[in-house]
Structure formats: structure tokens, C-alpha cells
Amino acid sequence: MKKTLLILVAVILAAVFLLPLIWMLSTSFKNDFEALAGQMNLIPKKPTFENYLNGLKGNLMNVPITRWISNSLFVGAAGTAIVLLFSSMAAFALARLQDLPLKKLMFPMFIGSMMIPGILTFLPMYMEFNTLGWINTYAALILPYSSGAFGVFLLFQFFSAFPKEIEEAARIDGANKWQIYSRILLPASVSIMVTLAIFTFMGIYNDFVWPLYSTTSPEMRTITAGIAMMAQGSYTQAYGKLMSMTVIATLPVFIIFIVGQRSFVKAITQAGVK
């Protein structure tokens, strides 16, 4: 009896959480007239693919959606690759290389940086890129994410726990540091690297504030920044069209989220564990 009641509560809550997403999907198949009619039909009366077709053809509200999506995917992938490579190398050195100079200074500095609020670097970073003439470039969209210390922190913990014997056996066999890193530690850390990759990709892909300010030309926008721009503009009530864009924007992260959910949860848990 009690169990049934709990399940009922859980189902109602699930409906509350999912409804806005279902509403988004449903509206994306409505024409603007139907979307604005204010009726609560979840299944469109006259379902239309117009919004999607026009979007993919590039003539939805005169914005280059396919370009925005490509930008987002590229920026997310490149940013993730940089974070994975650089943080794993740094974490390897900090965790395994005894003769790394200034280790005692660097480690707390990296970890402590996770406490720093983003607004502290936002404006000066913008000025930095502005001075370099890098506003509206992929460099501006990708590089700022490379300084995040979460990956270093996560991988440091993993690398530190790695058994010393295997490393020493490899050393006796004549492996150098690079070989120990690339042939032993990296292959052993595939699962945690995947976790970090999912976490990082979703973070970069979903960010919209930095891309909104660091790009001004329409074709350099990421999809999330593009949507933010349209949400402020005169398109705010073209719900059918807007929703087809949000569905397209959300699809890649949802796929990654559902496939990698376990890893994602693990990363959050590990971030929460001191």
C-alpha cells in the first residue's frame, strides 16, 4: 500500500520533470499558429516537419542552424580532446613523477583554482582575446576551457592509486616516462577518461555565456549561444521554430547523457567527495 503510494508520487514527479521536455518536442512539430493558440494538446493537430526541414535547409528565421550545430560539435570535441590530453599529462606528472620541480606549489594552486568564481576571469579573458584579435575565432571558443582543473584533480586521484609494481616492472624493462604514461597508465584509465570526456563535452557544449560574448558574427555562434541570442530578440514567440532548434541542440547531449549516464553520475559523485 505504502509502496504503491510512493510509486504514484514518483510517477507524478516524473511527469512534472519530463513535461517541459515533451512540450518542447511536441511544439517543435506544430506550426506557429498552432503553437501560439494556447491549447494544451500534446499531440499536434496537424503535425508538420516544416520547422526541421527549414532548419536543416538553413532558412529557418534566416539563421545558419547547421553551421551552429557544427560549431558546437567541433568546439566541444576539440575542447574535450585538449582537456583530456593536457590534464592527463599533468595529472600523471603530479601523481607519479617524483622529480617534478615545484610540485608542492603547483598542485594546491591547480586544485584551489576550482574555487575561483568564473566572473573573475570573464572580462579580462575577453579583453585578452580582444587584444589578440581572436574574438570570433575557434581559439576563443575552445581555449578558455583548457584551464579547468577538474580533470587534473579527477585523474590525479586515479593515477595516485595505480599500483607501483607495474610501473616499476616497466621501468626495469627500459620504458621511459612517456611510454609509462601512454602505454600503461592511459590504457588502464579508459573508463575514467570516458567519464571525464562526457563531463567535459557536456560542459563545453552547454555553455552559452562565454560563446555569446566572444562571438559577434552569426556564423561563429555555437547553437546554445545562437538560441540565447534568439531568445532575447524578436523571435521569442515563434515557438514552433524555436523548439525545433532546441530539440536539435539538445539531441547530441541527450544521446551522450543517456549512453554515458553512469559515468556522468560517477563524475558528479567524485566531484562531491572530498
Next chain:
Amino acid sequence: MVKSTLQSRLTSTLFVLPYLLCFCAFLLIPILYGVYISFHNFELLSEKHAFVGFDNYMKIFTPGSYLFEQFTTGLWNTMQFVLYSVPLLVVLGLALALLLNQLPKRIRGLFRTFYFMPYAISGSVMAVIWLMMFDTNAGFLNGLLAKMHIDPVAWLTDLPWVWVSLVLTTLWWTIGFNMIIFTNALNEVPEDYYEAASIDGANAWRRFVSITLPSIRPVMLFIIITSTIASFNVYAQPFLLTRGGPGNSTRVLLMNVLDEAFKGKQVGSASAMAILMAVIIIIISVVQYRFAYGRKE
């Protein structure tokens, strides 16, 4: 022991170097540069930047000045948001985790996914969805109210509804994060504590207060700290949903800082505001951290 030659130290350094360079270029130098900018009359479009010392800061602290208004109203609005959202994010996050743990194991994962799903979407997508949900005429919520013969609510333009809307969207969007952390903490409470308590005749509420709460105390404090920091950094919701309105009642500090820089083109005074904002956030988190972990040691 491995010999520590100069060459060996050099190769060790090479491993950290790429990250270290990024760290310097996109974190350390920007912080220092931000402090430098805040001491200058730094107009976005002009070439010359005159040194003005603490002028930007002084203006923020001078009652009646434009910057003072921007900073204090922004800060007050941000703090209101923190006060409204954080208790709900913590309490409801825990409630959701408790509910999840009571569900049969088979369906637990499914429901966790449902509650956690909104966390995966971007702030801008979240905002566009809720613009539509809250729409006065065509929105889902007012449609629901109409069915119950309740007059439409101006969710995004009237007080106090703007705050209700901002808090609702925030809960929907981010509570899954807190739920996950709480769920893990709940799972780590030893089962025999509960069994022993049951034998002693403790009811569910008693067990919750005497066993669950003390056991998850560190995690609870972690959630309070992270939720407070996140709420202090609130931006997407008021920026895209209420646009700071009605009037300036939901203009949060971060909006004022970015507007001062990009609309007002005054990066110097905006940087001073940003630094003060960061200092406030750091002080709050240090105080909360001390409060949470200080007494134990």
C-alpha cells in the same frame, strides 16, 4: 631509486607544461589582468586607459552614485534569489533522494534518469522552453490554470511571480545534481544502524533525525555550499526569462557586471564590480566551509 638528473626533471616538467601554460594564459594572467583593469579608466573601445587607482572601487562604495546603485541592487536581487532557492534546492533535493531510495530497485534507475534529465540541457535551451511554458497567453501553465478556472498569471512580468518562476525553473533544471549526491550519501549509511534502531522501537521520523541526518551531515553541508555558490552566480534564468524585470527587480549582480562592461563599455568599473563579487563569493564559501568542517578538527 630513479636518478634525478637535470634532463629527467626537464622531461617531468614537459608533462605539466601544456596544462600549466593554459592555466597561466586563461586563469592566472586573466585574474591579474582583471585587477590591473579595475585600477584603470578602461573603456572598451578606446585605446588609452588612464590609471585611476581605487576610483572605480570608491564609486561602488559611494552611496547615491550610479555604480553604487548598480552594485547594491544587483547584490540585493542576487541575495534574494539565493535565499529563495537554496533552502528548496537542499530540502527538495534530499526529499527526492529519499523518495528514490524507497522505490523498488528495478525502477530506481529509470526515475533517477527522469529527475536528472533537465540537468543535461543548456541554460539557453532551458530558458527557451520555460519562456514557452510561462507564456501569458499560449503557455502551458496558464492553460492549466484556465482549465481550473483560475485567471492567467503574468509569470515573467509581475511580482512576486517573477521570483516564483525563476525559482521553479532553477529547481527543475538543477535539482538532479543535488539528488545524485544525496542518493550516494544515503546509500553509504550502514544498514545495521537502521536495524538496531528499529529493534529499539524508533519510528521512521526518529530514524531519519537520529541516524540519517547526522550520517549525511558532511554531504548536506557540501550541497549547501555548492548550491549557494551556484545561486550566487545565477545568470541564465533572469537574463533570458525575466530580463531583470519588472523594472530592475530581478536584475542580478552578474547581469549588471556584464552590462556595465558590454553595454556601458566601462570594463574598468565592471572589473571592479566583478572582483568585489568574486570576493563576496569566496568569503561566503570560506565561511560556510569553516562552519562545516572547522569545528571537527
